[in-house]
Amino acid sequence: MDFRLNEEQQMLQDTVARLVRGEYSFEKRLEFSASELGFSAGFWQQLSELGLTAVPFAEELGGFGGGGVEVQSVMTELGRGLCLEPYLQSVILGGGLLSQTGNASQHEAWLGGVASGELKVAVALQEPQSYYDLNDVATRAEKSADGYLLNGRKAVVIGGHCADLIIVSARTSGDSRDAAGISLFAVNPDSAGVERRNYPTIDGFKGCDITLNNVQVSADALLGSEGDAAAVIEYQTGRAIAALCAEAVGVMEVACELTLDYLKQRKQFGVPIGKFQVLQHRMVDMMSELEQARSMAILAASVADGEQSDERRQILAAAKNVIGRAGQFISEAGIQSHGGIGMTWEYNFAHYAKRLVMINHQLGDDDFHLAHYASRLQAS
Amino acid sequence: MNMNYTAEELAFRDEVRAFLDEKLPADIAAKVKGFRRLSKEDHQRWQKILSAQGWYAPHWPEEHGGVKWTPVQKHIWDEESSRYGAPKSIPFGVSMVAPVIIRFGSEAQKQQYLPRILNGEDWWCQGYSEPGAGSDLASLKTRAVRDGDHYIVNGQKTWTTLGQHANMIFCLVRTNTEVKPQEGISFLLIDMNTPGITVRPIITLDGEHEVNEVFFEDVKVPVENLVGEEDKGWTYAKYLLTYERTGLAGIGMSKAALSHLKQLAARCIKNGRPLIEDAVFSQRIAKVEIDLMAAGISNLRIIASVEGGGVPGAESSMLKVRGTEIRQAINDLARRAIGPYAIPFVEEELKLDYDGEFLSDKDAAPLSALYFNNRKLSIFGGSNEIQKNIVSKMILGL
Secondary structure, three states: OOOOOOHHHHHHHHHHHHHHHHHOOHHHHHHHHHOOOOOOHHHHHHHHHOOHHHOOOOHHHOOOOOOHHHHHHHHHHHHHOOOOOOHHHHHHHHHHHHHHHOOHHHHHHHHHHHHHOOOOEEEEOOOOOOOOOOOOOOOEEEEEOOEEEEEEEEEEEEOOOOOOEEEEEEEOOOOOOOOOOEEEEEEOOOOOOEEEEEEEEOOOOEEEEEEEEEEEEEHHHEEOOOOEHHHHHHHHHHHHHHHHHHHHHHHHHHHHHHHHHHHHHOEEOOEEHHHOHHHHHHHHHHHHHHHHHHHHHHHHHHHHOOOOOHHHHHHHHHHHHHHHHHHHHHHHHHHHHHHHHHHEOOOHHHHHHHHHHHHOOOOOOHHHHHHHHHHOOOOO | OOOOOOHHHHHHHHHHHHHHHHHOOHHHHHHHHOOOOOOHHHHHHHHHHHHHHOOOOOOOOHHHOOOOOOHHHHHHHHHHHHHHOOOOOOHHHHHHHHHHHHHHOOHHHHHHHHHHHHOOOOOEEEEOOEOOEOOOHHHOOOEEEEEOOEEEEEEEEOOOOOHHHOOEEEEEEEOOOOOOHHHHEEEEEEEOOOOOEEEEEEEEOOOOEEEEEEEEEEEEEEHHHEEOOOOEHHHHHHHHHHHHHHHOOOHHHHHHHHHHHHHHHHHOEEOOEEHHHOHHHHHHHHHHHHHHHHHHHHHHHHHHHHHOOOOOOOHHHHHHHHHHHHHHHHHHHHHHHOHHHHOEOOHHHHOOOOOOOOOOOOOOOOHHHHHHHHHHHHOOOOOHHHHHHHHHHHOOOO
């Protein structure tokens, strides 16, 4: 048994780490976040030039067919920098959905662009009433003469504000919350009837809600076969969960490093506050949570690109549950150990704390995944 | 054992309700209930209404404008005003510096400052914490050096809540460096308009400007602004902190926040059903409601002991810890209730006069920011770690 990265994987992680260290200072991140685009076009370009946006794609697309561990290496380092680029949305989730469902001409049209970073994809699976249940789809897609007519509302599409292509889930048959009858469509955001309400997020990203009002798409906008998207969505969001867990570990690492550093530097009552046992134990608890999270992120990465099974489902649900709880604990305990300074905009810790809590609101929170895990519990 | 209100107390509660029904401005109550930001003007408007009623400073002695409410009456006021969505009075003047002036100040200070607090002319802020003196407050370094009939003040205060609105600040300053830290501290009243004072905003993680740094550079303060005796400020500071701690449990505010949470959870949808019917979420709410029930009774027990002539002691520290944890738990659940909509931060919806379409629930916009902002509850007013130190030392003798 060996949990170490191999030489190539280590080189990959080191490459991303160097890039993030060089380009993503805390001050620069605040500027990227405040800009209209909401991230750094230059950094995105560099990710592309180094082939990093192509990591999970096949070699003919310029990638190196990376799996869960390679994605984990990239995402952890992007997490350490609190990077704002749409890697998770476009490369992992968008690219994954296109790869799994698309036909040859759809791959031809879009996958190369996703792998090179030129085409930014956003994924619109949630709805105002759906909470975290991606089968709760009320948006309708009705067959029309030239394809489909889409009507409905999609919620909290991170990266949707600047996406060149949006993958939308819509119901072609069945009732709300049925797994059967969900289809995926590739929608040009400039189409008539697509209305985006853009907003910043509390953790510094940008996104939008999307209203689809009689949006006409052609028949070849349909991704995969009609009504069969639920399983694809489940599989690909599983890959995204593994990637998000890896990102969260990177965020937690820095949050713990900053807190530990503060406990050693900050003096009260004539000694570093790290001399106080209550703070020592809390710091140990934070590190334990980080290690639990790291273990689950590794486990999640190991099944991310494997075949779908109940075991894979359970592992991914368990991982996201642990990450959600650990993230909130490290966020809250870290703020408390810092005192007031941990809550200030000018100090980077606060931004790590916010990201950790918001990761719990992406792709299902700890309660959501606990319930799913519990529903599949076996007696033996 | 009798846990019921007396007939007089019930009559008082009716009087409070009638007053709130009639006088609490609806726009202000809507802001408080929806966790929107209150402006300086909102606070001042409500302060004037309370003053006109004679209820702005109920805990003061009658000769200075107080009304001699019993501890139970104060509790009734706290419960009812929170339930109605009345703003909490900014405590720095009426509840913090005023009791110190009343107890330790000169006759001239009482004449000068107390009426101005009552009628809202002065907005006070607190100059306690410093960059190097937080939990270890006694290590504060801001110096005041006597020079004829003035002190010359140099140094820096921080975490000064709403200092941007204030025209007065009460400060702990070091007047003697030769003695033990606690013995060389004095309590000074300083006009914020004195040359040499600079206020710099501190923006918190939710983007809010609530706290400030205050810099003092050769600030001349008349010696008559010293409260009590020179070098005795630590005694006065501790007296004030006891006052501060008693109100920090925030039971009334937690009850209001819980009621808000339950209404929210009844509107949010999960699996096609109201979230409040969800097995896991309803248990989460139930647990915090039960914790609050227990803390509410603990609060009443402390109130009853004071009513009988006792002094609230270290029990209020325990209640501060529990009360703040409960409020934070309620804020956590409100953020969880809105699911993915915890992520967007739609600032325009924080304004009360927002007349556009709400992104999701009408109350969703402030909830994540509120959750993050209220991490302060377990940090300020003596961090919860410091409160536990007090309990272990004062009650347990450890």
